[in-house]
Amino acid sequence: MKRGNVRKFGRVRSKRKALHKALATALIEHGKIKTTAAKGKAVASYVEKLVTKSKNADVAVRRELSTGLGTKAVSTLTKNIAPLFADVKSGYTRITKLGRRISDGSAMVMVEFTKSWK
Numbered sequence: 001m002k003r004g005n006v007r008k009f010g011r012v013r014s015k016r017k018a019l020h021k022a023l024a025t026a027l028i029e030h031g032k033i034k035t036t037a038a039k040g041k042a043v044a045s046y047v048e049k050l051v052t053k054s055k056n057a058d059v060a061v062r063r064e065l066s067t068g069l070g071t072k073a074v075s076t077l078t079k080n081i082a083p084l085f086a087d088v089k090s091g092y093t094r095i096t097k098l099g100r101r102i103s104d105g106s107a108m109v110m111v112e113f114t115k116s117w118k
């Protein structure tokens with residue numbers, strides 16, 4: 001088992017947390033984001049944990065979520081997204097490969113929420 005296997009992105013902890021917060025907020029507000037592969041994998045993992053927490057949306061959970069997201073994103077997450085995945089245990093996000101970026105050759109991905117099958 002690998003321990004401490006965290007993508008650091010060449011940033012200190014506070015800047016890395018801000019990056020996760022910004023990407024997660026954009027994903028929650030827009031439904032999908034286009035980013036690099038490494039950042040996409042990191043934000044998908046981060047958002048999966050937030051959606052799992054938001055299923056039980058009491059006051060304590062909302063306050064805990066607000067430390068990692070903005071207030072608008074917390075309300076969108078608890079009111080719109082969490083009820084959509086109420087009967088699902090995991091697999092809230094989907095990562096689709098888009099190819100390489102022209103300027104520097106970075107692998108790009110699209111991170112989006114999965115749809116419920118009805």
